[in-house]
Amino acid sequence: MKYIDEFRDGELAQQIGARIAAEADPARTYSFMEFCGGHTHAISRYGVMELLPPNVKMVHGPGCPVCVLPIGRIDQAIGLALAQGAIVCTYGDTMRVPASESLSLIRAKARGGDIRMVYSAADALTIARQNPQREVVFFAIGFETTTPPTALTLQLAKREGLTNFSVLCCHVLTPSAITHILESPEVRQYGTVPIDGFVGPAHVSIVIGSGPYEHFAGEYRKPVVIAGFEP
DSSP: OTTTGGGOOHHHHHHHHHHHHHHSOTTSOEEEEEEEHHHHHHHHHTTHHHHSOTTEEEEEEEEOTTTTOOHHHHHHHHHHHHTSOOEEEEOGGGTTOOOGGGOOHHHHHHTTOOEEEOSSHHHHHHHHHHOTTSOEEEEEEESGGGHHHHHHHHHHHHHHTOSSEEEEEEEOOHHHHHHHHHHSIIIIISOSSOOOEEEEEHHHHHHHOSGGGHHHHHHSOOOEEEEOSOO
16 A cells, blocks of 8 residues: 555664664663554564564553453443433444443343444434434543544534434543553562553554653653554
């Protein structure tokens, strides 16, 4: 694909790998966390680990907003469907996330909850237009990249005067997730999970810029390099 294939330069990648090996101190081990699942996929797909010296390790980060979603938020969505009778619209990857009392959204749907899988916030808005007599709730998840479409959908609903559409906002912030990692006992207190720096997600950084990462380099002495996702 044009504008992407240009980045897939095996010879250049080999040169960068050699430079990393030359710069790395053989007497120590380096551990860097790639934050996003897109990084993890690219590292695996293109054999990036094969280019790195043995003492440079990559630690897989949270990657997916579903993985860091509190159970209580799933409980809220289930309650809206089962107890309040709302139409709950959500992405497919949240349907099987475990909630309290061995429930999940897909199990709540089997119990009679009107829970529908959608591909976008706009799909949920369409359902609200089609069901003016029902409350439609969009269960919004995702990092900063999915926040603008949710906000745009709310603007459209307000402009159209749709009073039966609302959002259960469960968007998460990348800097907050990094802070949680750095403040965890495994990293800060016990040192059982060593982290020397982060590879920050490029698509998120287009939205928030580089400023929010400066805190980690300053206070925690953990540098952040924004990159991705082509190797």
